[in-house]
Amino acid sequence: HLRLGGIKQWYQRRVRARLIELKKQYKFRIFLDESYSFGVLGANGRGLTEYYDVDRRNVDMITGSMEHSLGSIGGFACGSSFVIRHQRLLGQGYVFSASLPPLHASMVIKAMDFFEPGIFAKLQSLCQFTHTQLSALDTITVTGHPLSPLKHIRLVDDNSEDALKAICTEARSQGLAITVASYISTETFPKEPSIRLTINIE
Numbered sequence: 531h532l533r534l535g536g537i538k539q540w541y542q543r544r545v546r547a548r549l550i551e552l553k554k555q556y557k558f559r560i561f562l563d564e565s566y567s568f569g570v571l572g573a574n575g576r577g578l579t580e581y582y583d584v585d586r587r588n589v590d591m592i593t594g595s596m597e598h599s600l601g602s603i604g605g606f607a608c609g610s611s612f613v614i615r616h617q618r619l620l621g622q623g624y625v626f627s628a629s630l631p632p633l634h635a636s637m638v639i640k641a642m643d644f645f646e647p648g649i650f651a652k653l654q655s656l657c658q659f660t661h662t663q664l665s666a667l668d669t670i671t672v673t674g675h676p677l678s679p680l681k682h683i684r685l686v687d688d689n690s691e692d693a694l695k696a697i698c699t700e701a702r703s704q705g706l707a708i709t710v711a712s713y714i715s716t717e718t719f720p721k722e723p724s725i726r727l728t729i730n731i732e
Contacts, residue, residue, distance in 0.1 A: 546582065562592045563593050564577040565594045568594045568598075569598070590613055592609060596638050600641045669685065671683070679729040683724060683727060689723060690723065691723040697725060710724070710726070711726040
């Protein structure tokens, strides 16, 4: 097990190193969306760059939504001073017409006050445990990374939306809040119905 883990880590490091080499050789930029990983992965909840030990200077821009782990609205973008100055220059009209309300900005700042290493280790442990337990059931399939707090559950036999809704109704009657994932009717690639389960540390 340790040997396989070491090989996996070595492989991941080689892939990351090669990606950075190609970036520098062909002058392309790396933009990383941390919407679902910020506040979840890494010892301090800083996302994929922390989890995979990637030097943030090699990522041109990191973006993310504040809807998920921060429970607010809006989003963020960070990167080198050159990139951010460019964004400010070209995005002023939009920023000043649709800026984040002060209440929500205060909510985000307060939420980040709770970002302590202990809670991320606990969350990742719960996510791993839940994923393992659900994957052991032969009547359902579970998708999502084992460390992700977001899981999609589908029935092996009758995976109809009605069957999933019946499960959600029964779960709510027993104090478990789960819901059937919703998608817009005009999806180019329609998604298979699923129950969306989100894990927290409470």
